[in-house]
Amino acid sequence: MPTNFYMFFVSALIPMVIGFIYYSEALFGKKWMKVNGFTKEQLESGNMVVILGVSYLMSVLLSFGLSGIVIHQGNVFQVMMPEVMEAGSAAETTFNEFMATYGDRHRGFGHGVLHGVLFTILIALPIISINALFEQRGWAYIGIHFGYWLLTTTAIGALLCGTLVY
Numbered sequence: 001m002p003t004n005f006y007m008f009f010v011s012a013l014i015p016m017v018i019g020f021i022y023y024s025e026a027l028f029g030k031k032w033m034k035v036n037g038f039t040k041e042q043l044e045s046g047n048m049v050v051i052l053g054v055s056y057l058m059s060v061l062l063s064f065g066l067s068g069i070v071i072h073q074g075n076v077f078q079v080m081m082p083e084v085m086e087a088g089s090a091a092e093t094t095f096n097e098f099m100a101t102y103g104d105r106h107r108g109f110g111h112g113v114l115h116g117v118l119f120t121i122l123i124a125l126p127i128i129s130i131n132a133l134f135e136q137r138g139w140a141y142i143g144i145h146f147g148y149w150l151l152t153t154t155a156i157g158a159l160l161c162g163t164l165v166y
Contacts, residue, residue: 003165008067011156012059016052018152028144035141063156070115070161073103077166103166112161116154124149 023029033039068074076098077084083091128145132138 004163007160007163008060008063011063011159012056014155014159015059015062015152016055018155019055019148022148022151028147031140032144035138035144062153063160066116066119066153066156067160067164069119070112070157071164071166072106073099073166099166107161109158109162112157112159113154114157115161116157117150119157120146120150120153124153 021027023032033043068078077095080091080095083089084095086092125142125146128149129142132142132145
């Protein structure tokens with residue numbers, strides 16, 4: 001577990017900040033409303049406390065999930081569970097030696113960006129597209145959401161990979 005555990009909660013703010021800007025009327029908000037058939041009145045009638053609260057909780061889950069994708073050393077730790085948790089065990093010694101040699105590899109903002117982009121293309125895009133196809137949405141719908149998630153997961157990946165300390 002990282003010593004700066006709070007970064008999961010900080011990074012969970014990224015989808016909200018990017019969404020506020022991305023889905024504003026100045027950028028893609030009007031187009032997003034049009035492709036969904038929404039009116040301003042419909043959107044304003046929603047319970048924003050619930051919407052933002054649940055969105056933040058889902059963003060925390062997303063941050064936890066992305067950390068396992070952008071930080072490879074955590075996967076080595078998971079493979080060695082539960083023995084690695086035992087003080088003085090061979091697994092703990094092996095893990096500590098591994099981290100001393102390889103712990104700083106692929107640990108930076110750029111690596112997080114790479115995995116954020118890959119995550120969006122290989123996981124988010126297929127999910128968005130499959131849902132859009134069955135909902136009979138157009139390519140504009142897919143493009144708008146793909147762009148948002150590309151920016152969002154890239155920023156989360158960069159922040160977590162560049163700042164989490166194990």
